[in-house]
Amino acid sequence: MKISTNELVLASMFTAVMCTLTILVRIFQPVILIPFSLQPLVMLLAACLLSPPAAFLSMLAYLFLGLLGLPVFSVPPYGGPAYVFIPSFGFLLGFPPAAWLQSRLIRRNNFANFVLAGLAGIAVYYAVGLPYIYLIMKFYLGNTLNILQVIKIGFIPFIGFDLLKLILASLLAVELSRRLAVRRGI
Numbered sequence: 001m002k003i004s005t006n007e008l009v010l011a012s013m014f015t016a017v018m019c020t021l022t023i024l025v026r027i028f029q030p031v032i033l034i035p036f037s038l039q040p041l042v043m044l045l046a047a048c049l050l051s052p053p054a055a056f057l058s059m060l061a062y063l064f065l066g067l068l069g070l071p072v073f074s075v076p077p078y079g080g081p082a083y084v085f086i087p088s089f090g091f092l093l094g095f096p097p098a099a100w101l102q103s104r105l106i107r108r109n110n111f112a113n114f115v116l117a118g119l120a121g122i123a124v125y126y127a128v129g130l131p132y133i134y135l136i137m138k139f140y141l142g143n144t145l146n147i148l149q150v151i152k153i154g155f156i157p158f159i160g161f162d163l164l165k166l167i168l169a170s171l172l173a174v175e176l177s178r179r180l181a182v183r184r185g186i
Helices: 005-027 039-049 052-067 081-085 089-105 111-140 147-154 156-179
Strands: none
Touching: 005 039, 005 052, 039 052, 039 089, 039 111, 039 156, 052 081, 052 089, 081 089, 089 111, 111 147, 111 156, 147 156
């Protein structure tokens, strides 16, 4: 699928919004293992408004900017290749495929469709992020933990907020898709 110039501009905008909101949120919160962020909100909204390839590329561009060393990630070192050793990095790795799948599942620009597709997107980034936490914590940091502990630190504290972000993203997407004349085919 070819990406139009308009959609490429929108994808770039979502990459910029992801970087900006991540930096702003980290200024106002303490450093914790898996930080609260607005990144899922941006990913969910991008997937609602962009085609699958554009949504994927938008999130991939964010990852590349951070891995190249720009300080756009949530916790120290904030960027660079060493960030792959941060336990929460797996969630970021899950954003491109989550955005692609969510966007692919959207058939109509309505709230219910956005929510249902967004649930699939959330499932994807948790399916990547939770095993990543386990692998980094166990094999890199040397912590002995089990799957239940991973769920306690990486899922339970955040899933409620992510569902609220999904509702907000879906509400925004209904209005923005109308104003931006985003078209979805059946």
